[in-house]
Amino acid sequence: MSGAHAHGSAVDSLFVEAESAVHGLAPEAKLVALVGFVVAAALTPRTSVWAFGVYAVAIWLVVFVSHVPVRVVLRRLAVIVPFVIFAVLIPFIGGGEQTQVLGVSLSVDGLWAMWNILAKASIGATASIVLSATTRVPDVLTGLTRLRVPRVLVAIIAFMMRYLDLLVRQLGRMRTSMTARCHDPRWLWQVKPIASSAGALFVRSYERGERVHQAMLARGYTGTMPTLDRRPATAVDWSRAASLPLVAVVTLIVAVVL
Amino acid sequence: MTSVLAMHAPDGFLEPAVALVTGVLSVVVIVFGLRVAGRELGDRQIPLAGIAAAFIFAAQMFNFPVAAGTTGHLLGGALAAILLGPWVGMVVVSVVVVVQALLFADGGLTALGYNVLNMAVVTAFGGWAVFRLARRFLPRNSTGVVGASALAAGVSVVLSAAAFSIEWLFGASAPVPFDTVFGAMVGVHVLIGIGEAVLTGLVVGAVMASRPDLVAGAADLDAEQRAQRGKVGMKPFVIGGVLASIVFATVVSQFAVDNPDGLEKVAIDQGFIESGTDHALDSFIFADYATSGVGNETLSLAIAGLFGTVVTLAVGFGLLSASRSGRRAAAI
Numbered sequence: 175m176s177g178a179h180a181h182g183s184a185v186d187s188l189f190v191e192a193e194s195a196v197h198g199l200a201p202e203a204k205l206v207a208l209v210g211f212v213v214a215a216a217l218t219p220r221t222s223v224w225a226f227g228v229y230a231v232a233i234w235l236v237v238f239v240s241h242v243p244v245r246v247v248l249r250r251l252a253v254i255v256p257f258v259i260f261a262v263l264i265p266f267i268g269g270g271e272q273t274q275v276l277g278v279s280l281s282v283d284g285l286w287a288m289w290n291i292l293a294k295a296s297i298g299a300t301a302s303i304v305l306s307a308t309t310r311v312p313d314v315l316t317g318l319t320r321l322r323v324p325r326v327l328v329a330i331i332a333f334m335m336r337y338l339d340l341l342v343r344q345l346g347r348m349r350t351s352m353t354a355r356c357h358d359p360r361w362l363w364q365v366k367p368i369a370s371s372a373g374a375l376f377v378r379s380y381e382r383g384e385r386v387h388q389a390m391l392a393r394g395y396t397g398t399m400p401t402l403d404r405r406p407a408t409a410v411d412w413s414r415a416a417s418l419p420l421v422a423v424v425t426l427i428v429a430v431v432l
Numbered sequence: 433m434t435s436v437l438a439m440h441a442p443d444g445f446l447e448p449a450v451a452l453v454t455g456v457l458s459v460v461v462i463v464f465g466l467r468v469a470g471r472e473l474g475d476r477q478i479p480l481a482g483i484a485a486a487f488i489f490a491a492q493m494f495n496f497p498v499a500a501g502t503t504g505h506l507l508g509g510a511l512a513a514i515l516l517g518p519w520v521g522m523v524v525v526s527v528v529v530v531v532q533a534l535l536f537a538d539g540g541l542t543a544l545g546y547n548v549l550n551m552a553v554v555t556a557f558g559g560w561a562v563f564r565l566a567r568r569f570l571p572r573n574s575t576g577v578v579g580a581s582a583l584a585a586g587v588s589v590v591l592s593a594a595a596f597s598i599e600w601l602f603g604a605s606a607p608v609p610f611d612t613v614f615g616a617m618v619g620v621h622v623l624i625g626i627g628e629a630v631l632t633g634l635v636v637g638a639v640m641a642s643r644p645d646l647v648a649g650a651a652d653l654d655a656e657q658r659a660q661r662g663k664v665g666m667k668p669f670v671i672g673g674v675l676a677s678i679v680f681a682t683v684v685s686q687f688a689v690d691n692p693d694g695l696e697k698v699a700i701d702q703g704f705i706e707s708g709t710d711h712a713l714d715s716f717i718f719a720d721y722a723t724s725g726v727g728n729e730t731l732s733l734a735i736a737g738l739f740g741t742v743v744t745l746a747v748g749f750g751l752l753s754a755s756r757s758g759r760r761a762a763a764i
Contacts, residue, residue, distance in 0.1 A: 299442065383479045385481045387476045
């Protein structure tokens with residue numbers, strides 16, 4: 175999350191501009207499909223390896239249909255790497271029946287646990303990536319509102335997304351000016367200037383929040399946010415979007431029954 | 433990298449039952465928190481909480497040096513609670529966690545229940561509880577607030593790790609016994625807590641120096657007390673923190689090492705055959721895995737119970753003092 179992101183844009187780079195059936199779907203249908211798919215995958219018993227194959231094929235089909243470049247998806251999948259490292263450790267420290275692989279004793283259940291976390295984590299993350307890569311943030315928020323997520327919560331998320339890049343860049347500029355003045359910390363006790371700039375950023379953010387609130391009041395804000403209504407989901411949207419969770423639910427049922 | 437262990441768990445990390453129960457809990461707490469935040473902030477709620485959430489998100493992206501090339505980043509649960517008050521702080525951090533899962537694929541959607549609980553609810557209310565407690569023993573001035581903030585932030589990270597370990601006991605997805613997870617999680621997070629403590633203390637100090645009126649945790653101080661700022665050297669502060677944490681980590685790791693189910697032992701000589709099959713409790717309270725590798729269920733149960741109590745007490749105390757300070761503010 176650091177490095178490449180720290181000085182660039184976090185929000186704008188989420189959406190991948192393209193013309194595709196996935197881009198065109200109404201956001202609420204996409205959100206329901208995504209959640210249904212991920213829940214079905216999470217409920218699938220780990221021993222049904224074939225089921226995860228079905229999920230992977232299904233979600234990657236969606237990726238190809240959406241024209242989102244594969245390398246973009248793979249690059250953003252890197253967020254799960256820390257947990258991959260943890261998952262890979264499990265067979266070494268896990269208890270239970272042991273098996274020998276290349277002379278190393280590994281826990282059988284640990285191997286299953288590793289597989290379970292790797293499969294579910296990568297399928298879940300890929301689904302989230304498809305959503306944010308094919309849906310603009312305001313559309314995601316409209317979709318959440320239509321799905322009856324409390325308006326206050328959606329409005330808070332909207333403000334967060336609107337000001338996120340601004341704040342990240344502001345922090346980046348502070349860091350740059352510190353570096354320009356030869357601040358190159360290497361130890362925890364040299365951290366004070368960074369913390370001070372974070373404190374300054376908080377004060378500036380809070381004051382910005384108050385200023386924005388004043389500006390909103392000046393424009394007639396009464397406590398609820400106006401919403402621009404985009405095209406609501408049609409039956410076609412719902413049926414198209416339903417194909418993904420439908421495949422997953424059928425797979426889940428077969429996997430549980432078998 | 434340093435902070436990811438307890439945090440942002442992906443899909444499938446804990447069993448569905450735990451995901452469901454923590455999910456319901458988190459939704460209830462967030463809905464209630466939104467109402468309290470709405471009362472406290474009025475129609476300023478949306479812009480202020482939104483921009484504060486952006487601030488926490490931005491602060492998490494920013495790396496700080498720890499030692500010789502390694503870096504860490506702020507988690508911000510306790511920081512948000514101290515700056516904005518526990519309810520608003522909890523809502524703000526929850527929003528950050530939800531957005532990270534939904535749009536940044538950072539943490540699973542089905543793991544949101546325990547992720548919100550561990551990273552927002554436990555850190556905000558646990559941190560607030562420690563903060564209020566520490567304030568009682570520290571001088572009533574700016575230095576006291578900064579010291580209490582540092583302590584609260586450090587402990588909040590450890591509480592979060594403990595909460596995760598307890599959830600692991602109920603819904604482990606892997607045959608790693610509770611004591612191993614607990615020892616490793618708390619051990620690692622004691623170290624992460626040092627960074628969190630130093631950073632949070634300094635950030636609160638910086639805000640106290642310029643706009644002390646914005647620090648919710650210092651609302652009870654008058655202008656003169658806010659102006660009293662002692663100088664604390666950074667080096668003794670960090671070294672003191674490290675020493676205290678090492679003592680704490682040693683004590684905690686004894687659980688994992690001293691008892692026969694320690695890290696290596698489990699891998700080498702524990703089999704499922706030895707594990708208790710006759711404990712009626714196991715079959716429905718615990719998932720198969722958390723206790724199956726453990727020879728001594730009573731001990732791990734005792735540890736879990738102890739820390740469950742500590743976490744619950746801390747969060748409960750935070751909730752209590754949060755509602756009390758809210759009432760006081762309303763009375764004025």
